[in-house]
Amino acid sequence: MEKNETMRYDWGSPQELNSKLVDLLFERHAGYITRLVVSLEGDTVVLRGEVASESCRGDAKRLALAFEGVFKVRNELVVAAFLESATDSSEGDYFGQRTVGRSADIGTYPSHGGTRSNGGGRILGPVVEYGSLHDEPDNTTVEIERWPVVHTSGGLASGEWIELAVDLKIDATDAKRPISVGCFPADWSSIELSVQLFASWASEMEIVHPTIVITASDDPNPARFRLRVAEEYLAGTPAIVQISFFHGTRVCGHETWDLATIAAAAVTWPFLRVTVPSQAMGMLPHFAIVGHELGHAIQSDIKVDLSNVNSSTVITGLSARLKTEGIAFSRAHQMETQQILASWINELKSDAIGCLLAGPAFLFALGAFFELSGGGYGIGPSHPPSEMRRRLVLERLALGAPNHVEVFKEQTGTELSADLNSPHLKALPADDSLYAELKLRHGPQTAAICVALLPYAEAVAPLVFAEAEKVVRAFQPDMVYDAVRLREDLAEHLEPLRHLVPPIEIRKAGSVQATSLAGILNVGWAGLLTQLDRIPTPAGVTPGSELPVKMEKLHELLLKALELSEARLVWEEQV
Amino acid sequence: MSTLSSEAIRERLNATDLDQRLIVSPLLDEASQLKSGQAAIDVRLGFDFRLVSPSRHGSIDEFGNGDQPLLLSTLYRREFVPFGRNIVIHPHQFLLAQTLEYLRLPADLMAYVVGRSTWGRLGLIVATAVGIHPGFAGSLTLELRNLGETPLTLYPGQAVAQLFFHRVENSKGEPSTEAAAHAQYTGTVDMVPRRLSDPITAMKLRKLIAH
Numbered sequence: 137m138e139k140n141e142t143m144r145y146d147w148g149s150p151q152e153l154n155s156k157l158v159d160l161l162f163e164r165h166a167g168y169i170t171r172l173v174v175s176l177e178g179d180t181v182v183l184r185g186e187v188a189s190e191s192c193r194g195d196a197k198r199l200a201l202a203f204e205g206v207f208k209v210r211n212e213l214v215v216a217a218f219l220e221s222a223t224d225s226s227e228g229d230y231f232g233q234r235t236v237g238r239s240a241d242i243g244t245y246p247s248h249g250g251t252r253s254n255g256g257g258r259i260l261g262p263v264v265e266y267g268s269l270h271d272e273p274d275n276t277t278v279e280i281e282r283w284p285v286v287h288t289s290g291g292l293a294s295g296e297w298i299e300l301a302v303d304l305k306i307d308a309t310d311a312k313r314p315i316s317v318g319c320f321p322a323d324w325s326s327i328e329l330s331v332q333l334f335a336s337w338a339s340e341m342e343i344v345h346p347t348i349v350i351t352a353s354d355d356p357n358p359a360r361f362r363l364r365v366a367e368e369y370l371a372g373t374p375a376i377v378q379i380s381f382f383h384g385t386r387v388c389g390h391e392t393w394d395l396a397t398i399a400a401a402a403v404t405w406p407f408l409r410v411t412v413p414s415q416a417m418g419m420l421p422h423f424a425i426v427g428h429e430l431g432h433a434i435q436s437d438i439k440v441d442l443s444n445v446n447s448s449t450v451i452t453g454l455s456a457r458l459k460t461e462g463i464a465f466s467r468a469h470q471m472e473t474q475q476i477l478a479s480w481i482n483e484l485k486s487d488a489i490g491c492l493l494a495g496p497a498f499l500f501a502l503g504a505f506f507e508l509s510g511g512g513y514g515i516g517p518s519h520p521p522s523e524m525r526r527r528l529v530l531e532r533l534a535l536g537a538p539n540h541v542e543v544f545k546e547q548t549g550t551e552l553s554a555d556l557n558s559p560h561l562k563a564l565p566a567d568d569s570l571y572a573e574l575k576l577r578h579g580p581q582t583a584a585i586c587v588a589l590l591p592y593a594e595a596v597a598p599l600v601f602a603e604a605e606k607v608v609r610a611f612q613p614d615m616v617y618d619a620v621r622l623r624e625d626l627a628e629h630l631e632p633l634r635h636l637v638p639p640i641e642i643r644k645a646g647s648v649q650a651t652s653l654a655g656i657l658n659v660g661w662a663g664l665l666t667q668l669d670r671i672p673t674p675a676g677v678t679p680g681s682e683l684p685v686k687m688e689k690l691h692e693l694l695l696k697a698l699e700l701s702e703a704r705l706v707w708e709e710q711v
Numbered sequence: 712m713s714t715l716s717s718e719a720i721r722e723r724l725n726a727t728d729l730d731q732r733l734i735v736s737p738l739l740d741e742a743s744q745l746k747s748g749q750a751a752i753d754v755r756l757g758f759d760f761r762l763v764s765p766s767r768h769g770s771i772d773e774f775g776n777g778d779q780p781l782l783l784s785t786l787y788r789r790e791f792v793p794f795g796r797n798i799v800i801h802p803h804q805f806l807l808a809q810t811l812e813y814l815r816l817p818a819d820l821m822a823y824v825v826g827r828s829t830w831g832r833l834g835l836i837v838a839t840a841v842g843i844h845p846g847f848a849g850s851l852t853l854e855l856r857n858l859g860e861t862p863l864t865l866y867p868g869q870a871v872a873q874l875f876f877h878r879v880e881n882s883k884g885e886p887s888t889e890a891a892a893h894a895q896y897t898g899t900v901d902m903v904p905r906r907l908s909d910p911i912t913a914m915k916l917r918k919l920i921a922h
Contacts (some may be wrong), residue, residue: 216892263721348754445830524808631729632729632734634850635729636815636848636849637734637736637813637815637848638736640736640737640813641736641737648738676910692901696813696850697851699758700736700811700812700813701737703737703739703758703794703811704737704739706740706794707737707794
């Protein structure tokens with residue numbers, strides 16, 4: 137038994153056993169479980185409730201016995217034999233017929249024989265209403281299909297209640313597959329269906345409205361439930377709800393949804409959430425790393441044409457490396473290579489966006505983040521190596537005239553090198569040594585792919601950076617922090633910063649404007665990396681602690697600049 | 712000691728020489744904050760406030776903890792009030808506020824901060840420590856007290872005080888250049904004072920108290 141499979145059969149409480157057993161039974165007998173309650177009496181597991189078939193009842197006991205530590209099961213499940221699925225029906229089952237245009241005999245419909253409790257105390261019978269009264273039965277029938285959809289009231293949080301609406305629509309683009317309601321006379325007007333749901337992650341359920349009333353005009357009245365998310369529920373994990381649809385006692389169909397996914401998708405867009413690694417946010421200048429995370433938000437808009445980049449060396453190198461391990465190159469390796477390449481390219485896209493939005497500040501923040509992240513090379517199936525990424529950003533900053541590297545030197549007197557703020561970042565070793573290290577962590581196949589992809593990633597990086605710039609310039613040209621803006625900001629603010637004046641405003645063409653965030657970050661980094669020795673030491677500082685005190689002072693000034701430049705922007709927006 | 716006119720203030724604000732430049736930033740509306748014919752710049756309420764909770768302290772005693780210095784920051788509670796929100800100062804309440812503007816005085820200028828009369832007539836006193844030394848760099852702390860009988864609602868961005876600037880001269884009547892090097896609050900953005908007495912004074916007073 138696989139590990140995951142084993143985990144499905146362990147349990148810590150009767151509730152957990154109940155929940156897992158329902159899940160397992162539902163996989164085999166979806167729509168056949170009316171109610172299942174598991175209790176523990178001494179060393180005996182007792183199954184009570186109602187199912188729709190003998191095989192379902194038998195499987196319930198067999199599955200219960202498969203759980204760890206369960207040796208005695210008393211099966212008190214009752215089989216309600218009248219339940220039958222529309223799609224499995226026999227020839228004589230009127231509602232199971234899928235032939236459109238067949239003569240209908242309303243009189244054979246078991247209007248009361250199939251009543252069933254829906255678990256909420258209400259006795260339901262199948263209801264069909266017609267648009268008009270007929271003296272003669274209509275001889276044409278129609279097969280009715282509807283698309284099941286669910287809506288939730290919000291996100292899932294442990295211990296909280298959510299509202300769930302279950303609906304059947306004529307056309308639903310986001311539905312999985314249609315439910316066959318059955319064949320009905322062509323002049324039907326409305327049909328009432330009951331809904332049953334299982335949600336093992338819910339600790340309580342309230343039935344607000346247990347039925348869906350569908351109408352010919354697609355103006356359905358959805359079923360509504362309230363579910364309380366169990367305290368043990370872990371946010372973000374799947375919250376599967378299994379829903380069965382009944383017309384009377386007949387099972388029309390069933391469907392499964394992950395409410396966690398639905399709730400996440402229900403967020404009103406545009407909504408941009410950017411998360412930043414905590415190590416990157418020790419000081420304000422590290423905020424430049426947000427540029428990278430913004431890049432991930434728009435990476436799908438950056439489409440890079442790689443058709444002209446020779447990729448044959450990747451496969452050649454990979455095959456040769458695998459051969460030394462006695463592994464034959466296969467399609468699976470090709471697939472994994474494509475996945476890793478896609479992930480690496482996404483990282484390069486995000487680096488490109490960060491570089492475009494924040495200029496050298498991004499290089500400094502990226503290098504600092506790599507160093508803070510530990511002593512490794514940063515390379516793996518999700519990320520290309522840190523040293524390569526840092527170098528590619530610097531190469532991009534050195535492009536054009538004027539470029540950031542020239543301007544930085546011109547304004548600070550300091551060479552803008554890759555390791556200016558990250559001198560301890562480890563350079564990549566030779567391929568064989570790198571492979572040996574990666575193999576220990578990721579296994580031979582992934583390690584071989586990563587090493588084989590290195591030259592290819594280098595080759596595609598200029599295309600990625602160029603395309604990213606094209607996208608940003610097309611949509612938000614003002615956001616590009618080019619070398620001209622770097623020169624303006626450093627020329628305006630670096631000397632005043634040495635005199636403890638924060639970079640709040642900048643004078644441009646006779647007017648005064650708020651300094652941009654990118655400007656503040658770049659002035660901040662330039663001050664930290666090249667001007668600390670020229671900033672006056674505050675009075676009363678203990679000898680030996682001048683540097684951290686100056687850094688703290690500079691940081692305070694940058695925060696003040698951010699607060700007040702933002703204040704100016706907000707003020708000017710009020711017209 | 713002469714007082715700078717609005718023209719002289721404007722000239723200092725635009726000085727290219729950083730040693731001569733007066734910085735009051737941001738001036739959200741320069742025309743209304745620095746009116747021609749007047750001799751002051753209006754300054755606005757910032758976003759940061761500090762409230763003293765008197766019931767938490769029997770008295771503020773610098774030497775009440777023996778050799779342990781009094782941590783003045785423990786006396787205050789911080790309130791950050793963004794644009795569009797407000798804070799109410801009740802009758803006889805005392806609180807600290809910051810100017811929205813960051814200030815830097817060149818070595819040859821000092822300033823006085825004075826409450827605007829409009830607010831004064833409502834009972835609001837904006838500053839008790841009114842002198843600003845040459846070379847000061849930082850956000851200005853206002854000591855607000857409501858002497859009136861009615862609560863006053865304060866909004867960040869309101870112009871509550873004004874700054875008058877004066878030239879500082881050496882013994883020969885020339886612009887002073889030495890004052891900036893000795894400024895205590897250089898680059899400060901924190902309105903809570905670090906200490907009440909300088910270290911030597913504190914040490915001597917402790918010895919006297921111990922006897």
